[in-house]
Amino acid sequence: MRKMTIFVVGICSVFLTVFFSFTTSILSQNRPTVIMLLVPELTRQDIRALYQNAAFSFLNQAAIGEMNMRTAVSLRDIHSVLTLGTGTRAAGSEWGRNAYGLSEKRTTGLAMYRQYMGEVPAMVRNGTILFPYASVLAENNKQKNTGAIPGLLGETLKKHGIRRAVIGNSDMSGKVSRLSVLLTMDRRGVTPQGWIGEETLIHSPFFPGGKKTDYSFLAYHVRQWQKRGTGFIAVELGDLVRLARYQSVISTQRYLQLRQQVMEEIAKFTETLTKERTQGQKIVLLSASLPDSEIAEKKRMAPVLLWEDGRGGGILTSGTTRQPGLAANIDMAPTILTWFGIQPPIEMKGMPLRTEREIGHDEFWKKAERIDHIYATRPAVLYPYVGMTITVLVLSSVLLFSFDRWKSTKEKALRILSYLLPFVLLVPFLLLLLPVVPGLPSPFLVVLLVSGVGLGLAHLLQRLSFAACYFWIGIINWVPLLLDGFTGGELICGSYLGYDPVIGARYYGIGNEYMGVLLGASILSIAMAGEMQRRHARRLVLTLMVLIVGLVVFYMAWPEGGSKAGGILVFLAALVYGIPAFSGFAWRKRYVAALLGIGMAAACLLFVLNYQASGAEQSHIGRAVGELARGNWQEIGRIIERKLTMNWRLILASIWSKLFIASFVVSLLLIYYQSERVGRIKRQYPWFTTGMKTISFGSFVALLVNDSGIIAAALAMLYALVPILYRLLWNGEASKEYTQHAPI
Structure with missing residues (x-):
């Protein structure tokens, strides 16, 4: 009996050991x-x-x-x-x-x-x-x-x-x-x-x-x-x-x-x-x-x-x-x-x-090489563009303030500027189309292509009237940009003014560069539409302002679109400023407070809707709203600190800060020393000048609310400053002998 008990216990022990080993193996x-x-x-x-x-x-x-x-x-x-x-x-x-x-x-x-x-x-x-x-x-x-x-x-x-x-x-x-x-x-x-x-x-x-x-x-x-x-x-x-x-x-x-x-x-x-x-x-x-x-x-x-x-x-x-x-x-x-x-x-x-x-993997290798190429060659493309733009702004200012001198060269300078000023505003559009060029073009080839196509397009546009010329410049810039954004952003993704995944600054949506272009170009085209249709200008401009800016704000708030919190605030601010400015209403405190309240309520609603997206569909805007909803003030503070630090670094070291400073200085010179000529343009083109004020206001807001706002502000300001310089150089006493070089 004792031997039988020992035998049974042994068999059970072996069985249990094997069972648990097998079970552990299966579970592992x-x-x-x-x-x-x-x-x-x-x-x-x-x-x-x-x-x-x-x-x-x-x-x-x-x-x-x-x-x-x-x-x-x-x-x-x-x-x-x-x-x-x-x-x-x-x-x-x-x-x-x-x-x-x-x-x-x-x-x-x-x-x-x-x-x-x-x-x-x-x-x-x-x-x-x-x-x-x-x-x-x-x-x-x-x-x-x-x-x-x-x-x-x-x-x-x-x-x-x-x-x-x-x-x-x-x-x-x-x-x-x-x-x-x-x-x-x-x-x-x-x-x-x-x-x-x-x-x-x-x-x-x-x-x-x-x-x-x-x-x-x-x-x-x-x-x-x-x-x-x-x-x-x-x-x-x-x-x-x-x-x-x-x-x-x-x-x-x-x-x-x-x-x-x-x-x-x-x-x-x-x-x-x-x-x-x-x-x-x-x-x-x-x-x-x-x-x-x-x-x-x-x-x-x-x-x-x-x-x-x-x-x-x-x-x-x-x-x-x-x-x-x-x-x-x-x-x-x-x-x-x-x-x-x-x-x-x-x-x-x-x-x-x-x-x-x-x-497939083949597509990955191609995309990876393109990302490296754009990151490595970006300075060689953008530095010449910014440098040329600053030179054009300075040269235009010099001609305005010293027009009675150098008479032997001013005609040539005016002829060159009549192409370069529109060309400056066409470059962002051409850089947007660059991804359709096969292969990985060198910076020299990129500059050559952009210059050739851009100057040719500028030559065609400057034959139009002043209002028509800059209306189409605005349309050419913002319509393809928005269409690409709504269809996946493939062009923005591969542009020199697009994303920069290498430094982790922007992976999707719209960056500060093209946000500035979108702001300046859209408001410019709206203002010029008013100049082209004077009889129904007010209704047309206000309708376009509400529709276009509303569409852009939706794009900025859409997680699969622009996904740009600062862009929402910037365009809502432009709308709040632009509607009374184009309507000719008097600025009353009650009206301003109401518009600000509506604008902030709309922004909050859009942020909350972004937050409602779940999982991978939620953008960084929605995640930031989530931190706010949880009361994670430390993280909100870190986000604000990062944005302020980034903006300050860009102001100190970026080429865009140099462009913004040059534009700002030229604008001050025009306001203080060319006020009579600017006033003449204001009377001649009231919708245009109101649009330029709206762009300037939006640029100022962009500078404040974006982590790289200096970039958006610098590019948006161009769409206000360049047309003013263009008109000043061929308007009134400064160009009596040279009106044949520019549209009326």
Whole structure:
């Protein structure tokens, strides 16, 4: 009987052991797992080279994208990795490189942890990774008011029972660098399990520095962690950083050969993981930083690849960028949490990544090259335009104030200006059409094309009457711009005056450049319509003002359209000013208060409607309204601070500030020293002068309410100042002998 009991108990024990092992295995296979491969100094060119190697066809199964690397400070890896782990633009510190495994430097690691963090948690055991300087990073971000919380990703995963592990490093001789710990640690700087010391490296006498990553060691432990149900595993592959340290002391050919070798090893390691991928598992390969050479060449977008369940392929995007193939570094932490079914904390400002499989990799490579090309060549195109515009404004002013001198040259100058003044206002329209030009034209070719087409168009338009000429200049600028905006913004996206995803300034909607063009051109065309139809001018102008500005405000408020909070306020302000100005009503306090109240109520309504959009459809306007609704005044303060800081920087250093100052100075000179001639134009063209005042008022509001308002104000002002100069140069005493060069 006793033997029978022992036998039965033994059989049951074996059965239960096998049952629970089998159940655990099944559950671990179905449980979501995320493996993040963090490769410092990985570039898009490295990935492109692997794509061209037939041995790595597994890359075609990945969803690919490129990632904006903007942080609260710079593009250095210490800031980039902390940004990846906090979901908002963060400021790292050199202390952030120093993490220790208890099995590596137990005494030193524990002592430093106690010094900076206090008592060591009870859960700490052999294999735990400690980051002693979590409080240092937290204080650094608090002082800089970034809103970033170091360890937020790991802390959120811990609260939801997701196990975390980290492995690998970017150590070099005499320098510790273990930034991947910033992704897995909780707010106390603890990662429950990991290997980040010398044990992750092997000695290699043929590799600069003599040490490189032990991929077999990494693969073994990743497998073991997966079997034990670890949910989030961060793997740091630092050989590119180690190689870059010796770039200056080895030949270029040898460096490129070794870089290719490292990339092939990374690809083989990644392929091994993808082949062993279980259901529900996701593998992300992304860059933690960019080489200095890439930054110098203005190639500042980092690659990101994702392997997940499904058909494979496709390209990545997110609610932050809304552009296929583009993501932001702040999107990674919310994405990881979403994969585990966790709602990202409100402190994370990014949006989850999603895959668009309808678009192939070939389209991604073309778009990525175009983004790099536009970013690198933008100064070579825009600087000559702004410089020429300032020169035209100054030359026009000189001719106005010194018309009786230099009689031998004034006729030639007037003839040239009769083309250049309209041309200045046509350039934004021509830059909008530039994306239809095939290939990637050089800056010289762009300038040549814009100049040739623009001057030819100016020659045709200046043959019309003054009112008709500038009416069509206005129409040509704002109608195609608005049509493109309502149909997806493909032209704005590829224009030199459009988005700048490289610096993360604008990914979608309408930027300050074209907002200024839209403001100036639309009001100019409305005013000139009144000049062309004097008999029914008032009704026509007021009707057009309400319809056009109302349409533009709707476009600005629409999440899929302009999505420009400042634009809503600017155009509502222009409407509030323009209606009484064009109507000829007296400015009464009661009337002004009523209009301001209606305008603010309309703006609030539009903001709330934007907030009602859900998920990825909600724009940054809606998210800002959400922060306001939650009473998150700290974040609202940070938004205002960022906008003021950006505007001040642009005022001090931007070429647009120079254009605005030049326009402002010329306007003051006209008001104070050419008042008689300006008064004559006012009597001759009352609707035109009222329109110019409305544009000037809108420009002033744009300067106040936009984070880059100086840009919008500078471009909008041109559509008021250039027609006035044009008319002054060919009006009255200043041009008695030269009226044949300009329209009446």
